Amino acid sequence: MPVITTIDDLKRIYKRRTPKMFYDYAETGSWTEQTFRENTSDFDRIRLRQRVAVDMTNRTTKTQMIGQDVAMPVALAPVGLTGMQCADGEIKAAKAAEKFGVPFTLSTLSICSIEDVAENTTKPFWFQVYTLKDDDFMRRLFDRARDAGCSAIVITLDLQVQGQRHKDLKNGLSAPPKLTMASIANLATKWGWGLQMLQTKRRTFGNVIGHAKGVSDPSSLSSWTAEAFDHALDWKRVADLMKMWGGKVILKGIMDVEDAKMAAKLGADAIIVSNHGGRQLDGALSSIRMLPAILDAVGDKVEVHLDSGIRSGQDVLKAMAMGAKGTYIGRAFVYGLGAMGEKGVTTALNVIHKELDTTMALCGKRDIQDVDRDILLVPKYFEGSWA
Numbered sequence: 001m002p003v004i005t006t007i008d009d010l011k012r013i014y015k016r017r018t019p020k021m022f023y024d025y026a027e028t029g030s031w032t033e034q035t036f037r038e039n040t041s042d043f044d045r046i047r048l049r050q051r052v053a054v055d056m057t058n059r060t061t062k063t064q065m066i067g068q069d070v071a072m073p074v075a076l077a078p079v080g081l082t083g084m085q086c087a088d089g090e091i092k093a094a095k096a097a098e099k100f101g102v103p104f105t106l107s108t109l110s111i112c113s114i115e116d117v118a119e120n121t122t123k124p125f126w127f128q129v130y131t132l133k134d135d136d137f138m139r140r141l142f143d144r145a146r147d148a149g150c151s152a153i154v155i156t157l158d159l160q161v162q163g164q165r166h167k168d169l170k171n172g173l174s175a176p177p178k179l180t181m182a183s184i185a186n187l188a189t190k191w192g193w194g195l196q197m198l199q200t201k202r203r204t205f206g207n208v209i210g211h212a213k214g215v216s217d218p219s220s221l222s223s224w225t226a227e228a229f230d231h232a233l234d235w236k237r238v239a240d241l242m243k244m245w246g247g248k249v250i251l252k253g254i255m256d257v258e259d260a261k262m263a264a265k266l267g268a269d270a271i272i273v274s275n276h277g278g279r280q281l282d283g284a285l286s287s288i289r290m291l292p293a294i295l296d297a298v299g300d301k302v303e304v305h306l307d308s309g310i311r312s313g314q315d316v317l318k319a320m321a322m323g324a325k326g327t328y329i330g331r332a333f334v335y336g337l338g339a340m341g342e343k344g345v346t347t348a349l350n351v352i353h354k355e356l357d358t359t360m361a362l363c364g365k366r367d368i369q370d371v372d373r374d375i376l377l378v379p380k381y382f383e384g385s386w387a
C-alpha cells in the first residue's frame with residue numbers, strides 16, 4: 001500500500017487507474033489552459049508569515065458555510081461525470097464528505113442521480129444546477145432536489161456555452177464511453193475500473209436520461225450543453241430561478257465586481273468566486289487574484305466562497321486568510337476517488353485537513369475563524385494593474 005502524503009500522490013495513482021478519456025476530462029482547462037495553470041500558480045505566489053512562541057493548543061478548523069457547520073471550510077465542488085471516474089463515484093464521494101463533516105455538492109451532470117445519492121447518505125447535500133431553457137425540467141429538478149432533502153442549490157452562471165476543451169473533443173468524451181479502437185485499447189489497460197463499472201447500473205447521466213426532452217445525444221456532454229442550456233440567461237432569470245427554488249442559493253462563477261454586486265443584491269446566500277477550474281473563459285484571471293476586489297465590493301453583504309486552484313490545505317488557508325468564508329475542491333477529491341474510491345476521497349480530505357491545521361499552527365493561529373490577511377505575504381500588485 002503506497003504511503004499517501006499529498007494530493008499529488010493520489011493524482012499519480014488516479015492517472016494509472018482511470019481511462020484516459022475521464023482523466024483528461026478532469027485534468028483540462030479550456031483552449032490554451034492559461035487560466036487553468038494560473039489558478040494554481042497564483043496560489044504559489046502567496047507566502048506565509050511564520051510566527052513562533054504562540055500557544056498552539058486546542059486548534060480548530062470548524063466553521064460554518066451558509067449557516068451549516070463544517071469540519072473545515074472545504075466543500076466538495078460539483079464535478080460532472082464523477083461516476084465515470086470510479087463506479088458509483090458520486091455516492092462514494094458523498095459518503096466520504098458526510099463522514100468527514102463537509103458539504104457534498106452533486107452536479108446536474110452526475111452519473112448517480114439525486115435520488116441515488118439521497119438513498120445512500122443520511123445528511124442533506126447541495127445540488128448544482130445549470131440554467132436550462134426547459135422550465136419544466138428545471139421545476140422537476142428542483143422538486144427532485146427538495147424531495148431528496150437538499151439543503152441548498154448552487155446555480156452555475158458561467159456555462160451557458162461550453163468552453164472548448166480540446167482533449168474532450170479528441171477523445172470523443174461520452175458517458176458511457178463510446179467504443180472506438182483508441183478507447184478499447186485504453187480501457188483494456190484499466191481492468192480494475194472496468195470490473196467495478198460492470199457491477200453498477202449507473203453508467204450515464206442519471207439526472208438527465210429519462211428526464212430531459214429534445215436532446216439528440218444525451219450521453220454527450222457537448223450535445224447536452226449546446227442544445228439544452230439557456231443562452232438567453234439574464235439576472236431576471238436568475239432571480240426567477242432563486243424564487244422557484246425558494247431555499248438557500250449559492251451563485252457560482254462570479255469573477256467580476258459588478259456581477260458580485262448583482263448577486264448580493266438578489267439576496268444570494270453565498271457567491272463562489274470561480275472560473276470553473278479554468279474550464280470556461282481561458283484568459284480570465286485566477287480566482288485567488290480576483291478574490292480581494294470582490295471581497296472589497298461585497299464581502300460585508302454576502303458570504304464569499306472560492307473555488308478553482310485549491311490543491312492543498314495551504315491553499316485553503318490562503319483563501320480564508322484573504323477573507324473567503326469557504327472553499328471548494330473539485331479535482332483534488334476526484335484524484336482520490338479515481339485512485340481508491342471512497343477511501344481515496346477521505347484520504348484527500350485528511351491530507352488537506354492536516355496541511356490546513358499544521359500551517360495554521362505554524363502561522364500562530366488556533367482557530368480558522370481567526371485567520372486574517374495578517375498571516376499572508378502577498379506580492380505587491382498581486383491583483384494586477386489592468387486597464
Ligand code: GLV
Nearest residue numbers: 080109159276279
Ligand atoms: C461541467 O461543468 C464541466 O466543466 O465540464
